[in-house]
Amino acid sequence: MTEASTKQVAASREAEELATRPKIVGASVKRTEDPRLLTGKGAYVDDRKAAGMLHVAFRRSDHSHALIKSIDCSAARKADGVVAVFTAEDMSEVNAVFATSRMKNYYATPITGLATDKVRYVGEPVVGVIARSRYLAEDALELLDIAYEPLAVVIDPEEAAKPSSALLHEEAGTNVLCSREFKTGDAEAAIANAAVRVSGRFRFHRKTPTAMENRTYLAEYEPGRDELTLYTSSQVPGIIRDALSDALDMPGSQLRVIAPDVGGGFGGKASLYPEEIFVAFAARRLGCAVKWTSDRMEDLAATSQGFDQIVDAELALDAAGNAVALKAEVIGDVGAYSIYPWTAVIEPVQVVSFLPGPYKIANYHGRVRGVATSKPPTGPYRGVGRPTSTFVTERLMDMAAQRLGMDPVALRLRNMIQPDEFPHRIGSGIIWDQCAFTECLNAACAQVDYPNLRARQAEARAAGRWFGIGVACYAELTGIGSRISVAPGMPINTGTETAKIAIDSTGAVTAAFGVTAMGQGLETTLAQVVAEHLGGRVKDIRVIQGDSAAVPNATGSYASRSAVLAGGAATLAAKEVKEKIIRAASHLLETAPEDLIVEDGKVSVVGTDRALTFRQLARAVYLEMGRIPADKREELTSTKTYDPVFGTSATAAHLAVVEINPDTYEIKLERFVVAEDCGRLINPMIVDGQVHGGVAQGIGAALYEEVVYNDEGQNVTASLVDYIIPTATEVPPIDVVHIEAESVTTLNGFRGMGEGGTIGAPAAVANAVADAVAPLGIDILELPISPERLFRLIENSKNHKDPSHGHET
Amino acid sequence: MSEPVLIRITVNGVDYERSVEPRLLLSDFLRNDLGLTGTHVGCEHGVCGACTVLVNGDSARSCLFLAIQLDGAIVETAEGLGTAHALHPVQKAFHDCHALQCGFCTPGMLMTTIDLLRKSPLANDEDIREGLSGNLCRCTGYQNIVRAVRQAADELKVAQTDEAVS
Numbered sequence: 001m002t003e004a005s006t007k008q009v010a011a012s013r014e015a016e017e018l019a020t021r022p023k024i025v026g027a028s029v030k031r032t033e034d035p036r037l038l039t040g041k042g043a044y045v046d047d048r049k050a051a052g053m054l055h056v057a058f059r060r061s062d063h064s065h066a067l068i069k070s071i072d073c074s075a076a077r078k079a080d081g082v083v084a085v086f087t088a089e090d091m092s093e094v095n096a097v098f099a100t101s102r103m104k105n106y107y108a109t110p111i112t113g114l115a116t117d118k119v120r121y122v123g124e125p126v127v128g129v130i131a132r133s134r135y136l137a138e139d140a141l142e143l144l145d146i147a148y149e150p151l152a153v154v155i156d157p158e159e160a161a162k163p164s165s166a167l168l169h170e171e172a173g174t175n176v177l178c179s180r181e182f183k184t185g186d187a188e189a190a191i192a193n194a195a196v197r198v199s200g201r202f203r204f205h206r207k208t209p210t211a212m213e214n215r216t217y218l219a220e221y222e223p224g225r226d227e228l229t230l231y232t233s234s235q236v237p238g239i240i241r242d243a244l245s246d247a248l249d250m251p252g253s254q255l256r257v258i259a260p261d262v263g264g265g266f267g268g269k270a271s272l273y274p275e276e277i278f279v280a281f282a283a284r285r286l287g288c289a290v291k292w293t294s295d296r297m298e299d300l301a302a303t304s305q306g307f308d309q310i311v312d313a314e315l316a317l318d319a320a321g322n323a324v325a326l327k328a329e330v331i332g333d334v335g336a337y338s339i340y341p342w343t344a345v346i347e348p349v350q351v352v353s354f355l356p357g358p359y360k361i362a363n364y365h366g367r368v369r370g371v372a373t374s375k376p377p378t379g380p381y382r383g384v385g386r387p388t389s390t391f392v393t394e395r396l397m398d399m400a401a402q403r404l405g406m407d408p409v410a411l412r413l414r415n416m417i418q419p420d421e422f423p424h425r426i427g428s429g430i431i432w433d434q435c436a437f438t439e440c441l442n443a444a445c446a447q448v449d450y451p452n453l454r455a456r457q458a459e460a461r462a463a464g465r466w467f468g469i470g471v472a473c474y475a476e477l478t479g480i481g482s483r484i485s486v487a488p489g490m491p492i493n494t495g496t497e498t499a500k501i502a503i504d505s506t507g508a509v510t511a512a513f514g515v516t517a518m519g520q521g522l523e524t525t526l527a528q529v530v531a532e533h534l535g536g537r538v539k540d541i542r543v544i545q546g547d548s549a550a551v552p553n554a555t556g557s558y559a560s561r562s563a564v565l566a567g568g569a570a571t572l573a574a575k576e577v578k579e580k581i582i583r584a585a586s587h588l589l590e591t592a593p594e595d596l597i598v599e600d601g602k603v604s605v606v607g608t609d610r611a612l613t614f615r616q617l618a619r620a621v622y623l624e625m626g627r628i629p630a631d632k633r634e635e636l637t638s639t640k641t642y643d644p645v646f647g648t649s650a651t652a653a654h655l656a657v658v659e660i661n662p663d664t665y666e667i668k669l670e671r672f673v674v675a676e677d678c679g680r681l682i683n684p685m686i687v688d689g690q691v692h693g694g695v696a697q698g699i700g701a702a703l704y705e706e707v708v709y710n711d712e713g714q715n716v717t718a719s720l721v722d723y724i725i726p727t728a729t730e731v732p733p734i735d736v737v738h739i740e741a742e743s744v745t746t747l748n749g750f751r752g753m754g755e756g757g758t759i760g761a762p763a764a765v766a767n768a769v770a771d772a773v774a775p776l777g778i779d780i781l782e783l784p785i786s787p788e789r790l791f792r793l794i795e796n797s798k799n800h801k802d803p804s805h806g807h808e809t
Numbered sequence: 810m811s812e813p814v815l816i817r818i819t820v821n822g823v824d825y826e827r828s829v830e831p832r833l834l835l836s837d838f839l840r841n842d843l844g845l846t847g848t849h850v851g852c853e854h855g856v857c858g859a860c861t862v863l864v865n866g867d868s869a870r871s872c873l874f875l876a877i878q879l880d881g882a883i884v885e886t887a888e889g890l891g892t893a894h895a896l897h898p899v900q901k902a903f904h905d906c907h908a909l910q911c912g913f914c915t916p917g918m919l920m921t922t923i924d925l926l927r928k929s930p931l932a933n934d935e936d937i938r939e940g941l942s943g944n945l946c947r948c949t950g951y952q953n954i955v956r957a958v959r960q961a962a963d964e965l966k967v968a969q970t971d972e973a974v975s
Binding site: 030031033034035036037038039040041042044046047135210211212213214261262263264266295296518519520521685686688689690691692693694695696697719720721725727728729731733734757 | 830832833840845846847848849850851852853854856857859886887888890891892893894896900903904905907909910911912913914915916919934937938939941942943944945946947948949950951952953954955
C-alpha cells in the first residue's frame, strides 16, 4: 500500500468514526452546575454579603383596598439599629414604571417601589425600614403607625367588571384592564345547527409559583462612580436592568443586574417587582449595600400569582364526532396591577389564544376580559394561560366523547390536525408548524397498552372501584422570534438572543448569553451546543448567563425560549469562531483549511498526528507575534444574534391513571405518562427532569394548590401548610416518551420545552378523575379538585339528578 | 431584648464558641454567623425542609431551633459531606441521577437522605418517598431524587455486605 493510500484509508476511517460517534448534542451529559450546588457552595443572592450591608423589612398593607391617610414613622426611625425609614413620598425622584402595550382596550397601571396614596392588595409594600440587621428592621415595623380609610373590597372578578363596581384605578375608569376577541367563521350559527353540544362553566383557581428560594435582592452601590449592581433572584436580569435604567434615570453602563444561582422561578421571578425598585433606590440614596430577603409569607402574599380564570365554553360536533365550533367567554382575575413587562394581558389572552389547541375547528369565537381585583397581580406562571385552555378544551373533548359514546382517544385522533395538514392556522390566528399531535397521542397510548388499560378499568368498575383514565393533548408556541411578542403588543423585544463566544489567550472558551438559568441546567446544555459546533470539550467551556452586562441586549429566560434562542445564537457564534480557528491553524500548520478538523479542543490535520490544542493555537494567535501574518491575524471571538422570526411549537400528550378511595375521596395517581415532542433533544436527562417537574406542578394545580382570598381580601393560604404543593408521596412515577420531531423552523431543530409538563397535567388529571366518577354522573369543571370538592359534587349529584348533565349552558 | 448568651457548638467537626442573641435561629446562625450558606431557608415555618441539618445525628429543621438550644450540640450540614472534587456517595448519587435542578432544596434533601440511610431499611421506593415527604422540591417531581436515594442505599448495602464478608 502506498503512503497516499494509507493516508486515504486512515482519513476515511476517521470520517467513519466521526459519523458513528455519539454527538455532544443529544447526550445525557451530567450537569456542570451540580458539584457546587451539592456541596453547599452555590451562590444564591441571600448567600452574598457586602461590607456594611444594611437590611430591609417592608411594612405591607393589611387592607385589601384602602386610602393611606397618614404614616407616622417617627418611633420606627428612633428604633435600635434603624438607619432609615422610607415611604413613597421619599421616593419622588424614582419614576413609575408602566407595562405599556400597543394593544387596544388596555390600561397600564403604574408600578412603584411603595404604595402611593392607596393600597390595592393585602401584602402591598407601604413602608421600607432599613436597619443593621433583618431582625432589627422587622422589630421596627411594629412601631410604624399607618392610618387607612378602607374602600370597597374588590374580590369577585365578575362583579368587578360591572360599571357599578368600586374602581382600583380611578384613572382607568373601569376595572377591565384589557379585553380582546378572536373570531373565525361563525361559531354561533355552527353551534345552533350542530348535532352534539357540550358546555360548561370552567374554573381554574389562582395558584402561586412557589419557587423554593424566596425572592431576594441585594443592591451594591459605589458612590464615587454612581455605579449600582443589583443581585436579584430573577429570571430576567436584562429586563430588570432596562426597567431600572428608566426608573432611576441611570445609564446601563452604570447599572448592572446579576442573577447568580437562582432557586427556581416558574414565572414568579420573571417580572419587575416593587421590592427590586426599592432596594436599588435605597442603596443609591444611602450610598451603601442594601439587601431584602423575602420570607415565605411575603412570597405567598406578594409574588405574582397565576391563572385564575372563569371560562364559559361550548363545543359543538357533528353526529360523527367532528368538531365544528368552539365558543368561549373568559374572565381573567388579573389582580391589582398590570405586571411589568408582560402586562395584565398575558394570562387571560393566552387562554383564548390557545383554546382551539391541536384540533381542526372551523368556527371559533373567543372573548376575554382581564379584570382588576384587590389581590396581588397575576403574572406568568409556568404554562401561562395554556394550563387553563387545555383544561377546558380537553374536558370538553371528554364530555363530547361521553355524549357520543366514543372512546376519548379516538375522538381526539379524528379531530387532530393530521401530519400532512401542517402548517395549520387555528381559529385564534396561531399557526402551528409541523407538530407531532397524533404521534404523541399514539405513543402515550402505546406506552400504557391503552386497550388493555381500558379492559382493566372495566374490571375495576365491575368491582365497584373508582378507577379513571385521562388524556390531554396540547401545543404551545415556543422559542418565539421577533415577529411575535410573548405578550401581545408588548414593546420589548423577546424574540432575539445573543451569544458572545471568545477563546482567550490561555485557550479557554467563554460563552456569554443574555438568558438566565433558574435550575434548568443552561450552563450544561449551552456548553453542549457550543462544544458541538466549535469542536470543543464541554468541560472546557465556561458559560456566562444571568448577567445584564454579558451582552448588549439581554432579557432572560421565560416562555420556553432559552434552548431555541440561546442555542441558536450559540450555534452561529461557535461556527464563526471555528472558522477563525481553522484559518489561524491553516497558517500555523501550513495546511489547506479543508484538511483541518476541529474536535475535542484541538485542531488537527486530517489523517496525521499533527495538531494544535486550543491553548497552543491561542498562544500563537495572541502572544507569539509573527507566526501569523499581521494582516491575517484575527481574534478568536464572535458575537452573533439569533432570531427565529416566528419561532416554533412544542407538543405533548399526557395520560393519567387514577384511583379514588370511595370512603375518603383521596385521589391517588397510579401512573403518569408523557409523550412529548420538544424537537431535537440537547440533553435527554435534563429534558426528562423538566417534564417530571412540570408534571408535578400540574398535579399540584389539579389536586392541591389554590390561593384563597376571603371576602375581606385576606389571603387565607399564606403558609405552606395552607398552600399545599405536592410532596414525594403525591407524585407518581412518570414515564417520558420522546418523539423528537425536529423543528424545521429553528436552527438545530430545537423546540423548547420548559413549560409543557404544567400545561398538560392538570387536564389529564381532571379527565382521569372525571372518568373515574363518570358512572356517578358528575363532571369536573373546577380545579383543584380537592377531596372536599369531589365529595360535595358527588353528594350534590345524589340530591339533584340533573338530566342535562354534560351541557348545562 | 435579652442579653447575648455564650454557646459552644460543633459544626462539621469544627468547635465554635459564639455569643448569640437568644432569639437567633439556628439557620441564621449557621448562615450569617458561621458563613455556612449551604443550609438554605425556604419557609421559616418548618414545612419545606430546605434548612434540614443533623443535630446530634438526627435530622432537624434549623429554622425551628434557636441557636442557644444547641449549646454543646454536634451539627452537620451539607458543607460537611464531600467536596466538589470528591463528592460524598449521596452527593454523587444525586449528581448521577440528575436529582437536583435549582439546587435550593438539595442540601436539606441530602441531610434527610443521610438520616434515612442511617436509620431506615428503605426496602422499596414507597419507603423512600415516605422518608422524603417532609422535604419539598418544586423542580424535579421527586422521581430522580427517589432514584438517587435508591442508588445510595444500594451502594451502602453492598459496602456493608463487603465489610461483613471481609
